[in-house]
Amino acid sequence: MPTIVVPVATGFEEIEAISIIDVVRRSGIEVIVAHVDAEATVTGANGIRIVCDRPLEGIGSDDIDMIVLPGGWGGTNILATNETVQKLLKAMDSQKKYISAICAAPYALYVAGVLRKEFTCYPSVEEQIEGKHYLGDAHQVVYDANIMTSRGPGTAICFGLHIVKRLLTEAHYLELKAGLLADYCE
Amino acid sequence: MPTIVVPVATGFEEIEAISIIDVVRRSGIEVIVAHVDAEATVTGANGIRIVCDRPLEGIGSDDIDMIVLPGGWGGTNILATNETVQKLLKAMDSQKKYISAICAAPYALYVAGVLRKEFTCYPSVEEQIEGKHYLGDAHQVVYDANIMTSRGPGTAICFGLHIVKRLLTEAHYLELKAGLLADYCE
Numbered sequence: 001m002p003t004i005v006v007p008v009a010t011g012f013e014e015i016e017a018i019s020i021i022d023v024v025r026r027s028g029i030e031v032i033v034a035h036v037d038a039e040a041t042v043t044g045a046n047g048i049r050i051v052c053d054r055p056l057e058g059i060g061s062d063d064i065d066m067i068v069l070p071g072g073w074g075g076t077n078i079l080a081t082n083e084t085v086q087k088l089l090k091a092m093d094s095q096k097k098y099i100s101a102i103c104a105a106p107y108a109l110y111v112a113g114v115l116r117k118e119f120t121c122y123p124s125v126e127e128q129i130e131g132k133h134y135l136g137d138a139h140q141v142v143y144d145a146n147i148m149t150s151r152g153p154g155t156a157i158c159f160g161l162h163i164v165k166r167l168l169t170e171a172h173y174l175e176l177k178a179g180l181l182a183d184y185c186e
Numbered sequence: 187m188p189t190i191v192v193p194v195a196t197g198f199e200e201i202e203a204i205s206i207i208d209v210v211r212r213s214g215i216e217v218i219v220a221h222v223d224a225e226a227t228v229t230g231a232n233g234i235r236i237v238c239d240r241p242l243e244g245i246g247s248d249d250i251d252m253i254v255l256p257g258g259w260g261g262t263n264i265l266a267t268n269e270t271v272q273k274l275l276k277a278m279d280s281q282k283k284y285i286s287a288i289c290a291a292p293y294a295l296y297v298a299g300v301l302r303k304e305f306t307c308y309p310s311v312e313e314q315i316e317g318k319h320y321l322g323d324a325h326q327v328v329y330d331a332n333i334m335t336s337r338g339p340g341t342a343i344c345f346g347l348h349i350v351k352r353l354l355t356e357a358h359y360l361e362l363k364a365g366l367l368a369d370y371c372e
Contacts (some may be wrong), residue, residue: 015343015366018204018234022339025232033234041237046211048219049203051235116213122367124284137367153208154343154368157201180201181323182340184370 002029002065002167007056007085009036011074014044015153016102020068023160023180027172031060034059036082045072056084061091065167071122071152073102079108086112093146098166100148102159109147116144122152140186188251188353189362193242193271195222197260200230201339202288206254209366210344213358220245231258232304241307243270247277251353257289257338265294266267272298279332284352286334288345295333302330326372344371 024075025031026162035042035052043049068113069079077087090179092099099158101109103122105185109115110129118133126134135142136172140155142148148166150159157180177185192207193281203219221228221238229235252340253274255265257335265271275298278285287295289308295301304319306328312320321328326341328334334352336345343366351359363371 004326014204014208015201018200019339021234022200022230024234043206046208048207049237051237152367154366154370157340180340181338184340 003032003063004029004066004068004163005032005034005059005064006068006070007034007079008042008050008052008070009075009078009082010043010065011072011078012042012044012070013072013103013153014046014048014074015071016072016156017044017050019156020070020102020160022162023157023176024163025156026176026179027164027168029164029167029173030100032059032064036078036085037084045074056088059088061088061095063096066098066100066163067092067143068163069101069105069147071101071105073104076104076108079105080111089114096146100159100163100178102150102156103152106149109149114147116143117146119147119149120151121149157182161185189218189248189249190215190219190252190254190349190353191242191245192219192254192256193220193222193265194228194236194238194256195261195264195268196229197258197264198228198230198256199258199261199289199339200232200234202258202342203230203236203256205342206256206288206346206349209267209343209362210349212362212365213350214224215247215350215353218245218250222264222271224283227347232259245274247274247281247283250283252277252284252286253350254349255291255294256288257291259290262294265291266297275300282332284332284334286345288336288342289338292335295335300333302333304328304330305333305335307335320357343368347371
């Protein structure tokens, strides 16, 4: 089974992080919930505290098949400036491994220089991103080469489902989508 | 501002609990995340650990405007048998205060004797519930007097939005729905 890492930093958007972890774990894919700051317990944008599995420090691009960044501006600002996160994003990209981000977090990909031409994000975040092609709400999830981006809390379950489709099969995607009662996911 | 309590027990469904807490907190309503078991850190159905605000024990029906039960079978079995939860549900109902449940958790309302005639839940859970009228997927959220029920992870954001509409106004509902990019919520 593939392995993904979800780096979690103070101010992360809780629906996004938890929807990704929950949906992807339901598929059998291994999900490492990794704390970026020193503490294993991390507080989200809406005051929800989660306990992470291990620190991000020490996880290399050879250990994982995809890195997935949840949004929230507070968390994104850390992901965009933290050296461990930025180094891992660049290492993943140089190996052409999958990188995914939702909501504000595509900005952290832009800072790392790994965002490709076409992307989506939470509306207005695209104002911080120059020289790319923002697709708005044309798709819940945008694919461009090894990069996958999505929009916000309302598309987080769909984003999790697309991660499963990319790493496993369309059949896994459809089965999980039915079980989640997420018929609105494209 | 109103106050709600979300009792969290081992095996709770993470997308459901976190979507409710996140969406409702965005409105300014106070949300108490309360642990039913002794430990403040509670592990969900997909292994996600959250740290609760305080124990449910000690919270009375006079302290809150609504109790909201997240689903997941493991968590629901505890909510359906735990004396503190069951007593609080009965006390809320006898004061005609709001009670809400999603996914498997309407079963815990049924056990407490507070479920009204019309309800919805996660498909197949209705087989455990006799003498009521299961509405299936006719609505994302079903209202019957002071009881509100919903279906599963895919309807959890919409359920959170309906809690806000019920305790605040339609305008709060519409503004939050737009901000969450949850245009599929009815």
